[in-house]
Amino acid sequence: MLEEILKRLFIDAFRKLYGQEAPANMVNFQKTRPEFEGDLTIVVFPFTKMVGKKPEDLANELGTEMTKKSEFIAKYNVVKGFLNLLISDNYWLSFMEKNHENELFGRKEVSGNPVVVEYSSPNTNKPLHLGHIRNNLLGWSVSEILKANGENVVRVNLVNDRGIHICKSMIAWKKWGDKCTPESTGKKGDHLIGDFYVMFDKHFKEEVKSLLPANYDELDDEAKEKAKAEAENASPLMQETREMLRQWEAGDPEVRKLWEMMNNWVYQGFDVTYKRLGVSFDKVYYESQTYLLGKSTVMEGLKNGVLYQRDDNSVWCDLRDEGLDEKLLLRRDGTSVYMTQDLGTAQLRYDEFHPKKLIYVVGNEQNYHFDVLKRVLVRLGFAWGNDIEHLSYGMVELPSGKMKSREGTVVDADDLMDEMVDTARKVSEELGKAKDLSDEEANKLYHVIGLGALKYFILKVDPKKTMLFDPKESIDFNGNTGSFIQYTHARICSVLRKAAEAGINVGDKVMVDNILPGEKHLLTNMHTWPSVLEQAAINRSPAMIANYIYELCKEFNQFYQECSILKEEDVNRREFRLQLAGMTARLLRNASNLLGMQMPERM
RNA sequence: GGUUCCGUAGCUCAGCUGGAUAGAGCAACAGCCUUCUAAGCUGUGGGUCACGCGUUCGAAUCGCGUCGGAAUCACCA
Numbered sequence: 001m002l003e004e005i006l007k008r009l010f011i012d013a014f015r016k017l018y019g020q021e022a023p024a025n026m027v028n029f030q031k032t033r034p035e036f037e038g039d040l041t042i043v044v045f046p047f048t049k050m051v052g053k054k055p056e057d058l059a060n061e062l063g064t065e066m067t068k069k070s071e072f073i074a075k076y077n078v079v080k081g082f083l084n085l086l087i088s089d090n091y092w093l094s095f096m097e098k099n100h101e102n103e104l105f106g107r108k109e110v111s112g113n114p115v116v117v118e119y120s121s122p123n124t125n126k127p128l129h130l131g132h133i134r135n136n137l138l139g140w141s142v143s144e145i146l147k148a149n150g151e152n153v154v155r156v157n158l159v160n161d162r163g164i165h166i167c168k169s170m171i172a173w174k175k176w177g178d179k180c181t182p183e184s185t186g187k188k189g190d191h192l193i194g195d196f197y198v199m200f201d202k203h204f205k206e207e208v209k210s211l212l213p214a215n216y217d218e219l220d221d222e223a224k225e226k227a228k229a230e231a232e233n234a235s236p237l238m239q240e241t242r243e244m245l246r247q248w249e250a251g252d253p254e255v256r257k258l259w260e261m262m263n264n265w266v267y268q269g270f271d272v273t274y275k276r277l278g279v280s281f282d283k284v285y286y287e288s289q290t291y292l293l294g295k296s297t298v299m300e301g302l303k304n305g306v307l308y309q310r311d312d313n314s315v316w317c318d319l320r321d322e323g324l325d326e327k328l329l330l331r332r333d334g335t336s337v338y339m340t341q342d343l344g345t346a347q348l349r350y351d352e353f354h355p356k357k358l359i360y361v362v363g364n365e366q367n368y369h370f371d372v373l374k375r376v377l378v379r380l381g382f383a384w385g386n387d388i389e390h391l392s393y394g395m396v397e398l399p400s401g402k403m404k405s406r407e408g409t410v411v412d413a414d415d416l417m418d419e420m421v422d423t424a425r426k427v428s429e430e431l432g433k434a435k436d437l438s439d440e441e442a443n444k445l446y447h448v449i450g451l452g453a454l455k456y457f458i459l460k461v462d463p464k465k466t467m468l469f470d471p472k473e474s475i476d477f478n479g480n481t482g483s484f485i486q487y488t489h490a491r492i493c494s495v496l497r498k499a500a501e502a503g504i505n506v507g508d509k510v511m512v513d514n515i516l517p518g519e520k521h522l523l524t525n526m527h528t529w530p531s532v533l534e535q536a537a538i539n540r541s542p543a544m545i546a547n548y549i550y551e552l553c554k555e556f557n558q559f560y561q562e563c564s565i566l567k568e569e570d571v572n573r574r575e576f577r578l579q580l581a582g583m584t585a586r587l588l589r590n591a592s593n594l595l596g597m598q599m600p601e602r603m
Numbered sequence: 604g605g606u607u608c609c610g611u612a613g614c615u616c617a618g619c620u621g622g623a624u625a626g627a628g629c630a631a632c633a634g635c636c637u638u639c640u641a642a643g644c645u646g647u648g649g650g651u652c653a654c655g656c657g658u659u660c661g662a663a664u665c666g667c668g669u670c671g672g673a674a675u676c677a678c679c680a
Contacts, residue, residue: 557643
């Protein structure tokens with residue numbers, strides 16, 4: 001690494017000149033600003049106090065000494081406390097020769113204990129929406145990024161397949177479904193079930209309304225709330241649903257059969273969506289298979305006195321001494337809650353993989369839940385609870401606010417993907433791009449472009465930030481977009497294709513001995529990729545990858561604009577530029593694959 | 604009320620170990636295709652980095668406070 005070498009050089013020079021050790025963490029590099037000559041800049045202000053010199057003098061003395069000692073530094077100059085170093089062309093050219101065909105450039109070899117990444121974690125009562133898309137893309141992408149940084153990643157999904165919400169869909173189907181199926185209606189299974197969930201809610205609301213006292217509107221807020229709770233409790237529909245959940249937990253064969261059938265419809269629907277999104281899992285857990293383990297863990301904790309039981313038989317963990325609240329772990333009727341099953345799944349996962357990290361990709365609305373989960377695990381004697389990491393991401397909001405399934409204000413995942421592919425088709429046709437392609441090739445291309453735009457749109461935003469999606473303004477294909485990245489790649493491929501057709505040979509040796517400005521910007525940009533990749537992993541941030549490839553594309557397009565490649569008369573320089581273009585395309589492919597984006601060879 | 608997160612151009616967002624004059628895209632306007640793909644390139648305009656105080660040679664970045672927004676504090680998941 002260049003920076004490592006320069007850092008050591010700096011520290012050595014500092015010791016020689018001033019007889020003191022410069023702390024390594026104080027030696028900071030930044031890219032030299034374009035208005036000054038140089039490639040890398042060291043800020044020397046922090047060292048002025050140590051040696052009692054003016055910043056300019058300090059920088060000059062260090063610059064002289066460093067330049068004397070290293071063949072990498074061609075020149076230096078000083079502006080105030082900034083020591084600008086110009087790296088020699090030799091360094092850049094040998095870097096280029098080493099890496100321009102290196103498919104693994106920036107990647108680290110995989111080793112060590114697994115890192116388990118959970119993402120997606122859908123409920124089986126409704127289809128996936130835009131919020132799930134963010135979750136799935138983040139989970140998938142972060143996994144890829146960690147793998148590229150040498151982590152042994154296991155992707156898991158936890159399907160939330162049991163609970164009162166599924167019973168609602170089941171009741172609605174039984175009452176008003178007329179025995180319909182995905183086949184009989186021609187609907188995707190997850191959408192069909194979702195419809196019944198909405199239907200339940202509609203009927204339920206009507207029923208509650210009819211059960212409210214006649215003077216409801218005249219009550220104060222507190223009384224209103226109470227009256228509503230009573231009406232909800234008294235609702236026959238809700239009572240029926242609760243009864244069904246009891247039957248399910250008791251293993252009633254008829255309920256279980258219905259449950260299984262309807263869940264399978266949903267899974268088939270999810271599989272289609274996952275496949276289209278391009279995400280996958282190494283292992284799928286089902287809550288119905290893990291919640292009992294959580295229950296037994298809680299009972300164990302009760303025996304050990306870590307947890308306590310109230311008079312009504314409910315079981316709690318008291319976290320008040322840690323600044324949190326008491327947390328319910330078993331209801332008074334002995335049934336489990338969300339936390340109970342998460343304790344079970346965490347344990348199962350730990351036993352199975354002995355991971356060094358358990359990463360959960362879950363929305364920031366559950367920050368508190370994971371805080372509690374870790375603490376309860378630790379209290380129960382599982383020190384590895386501290387290895388749990390909640391990768392907390394922000395919600396996707398609409399201009400009208402948060403998406404709500406029950407209120408129908410959601411952007412459906414399947415619809416959105418359809419729309420993206422459709423727009424890709426329209427744009428391509430308008431630009432007359434797909435004339436030479438067969439229908440099959442064209443459709444594949446539209447899928448790649450549409451999904452690419454969607455993925456980039458979602459992933460370029462810092463995960464922890466709430467992001468806005470306006471359905472009225474469709475996702476762009478110009479500017480800082482996935483299409484721009486793909487277009488740049490296709491453009492490079494076109495040049496390389498033309499070179500091959502013309503019989504131009506591109507070898508692995510670099511045949512020039514100097515670099516021109518347009519070429520250099522591109523090359524130094526690629527030089528930073530390994531550290532970008534590393535930072536993206538540390539920060540769990542696909543956005544850092546997205547921003548990097550955007551910069552790289554801009555850099556290439558500028559280079560493309562100012563430097564002719566195929567028309568270059570100097571044969572060696574022409575080859576060098578082809579190598580540069582090839583390296584850019586390769587890096588673009590490998591980097592955008594980490595986001596799940598595919599790069600077409602023409603578009 | 605407690606806790607956590609957020610506030611940067613009209614809009615969507617970068618700016619990550621504190622560094623030089625705060626950057627992109629969209630939208631607006633003006634240029635560039637007989638020359639490697641114009642989904643591109645070049646340029647113009649647009650900012651009290653929510654506000655105040657502090658730390659520092661230096662703050663959008665760190666600390667404290669204020670204001671504004673979101674989430675959460677469920678015998679829902």
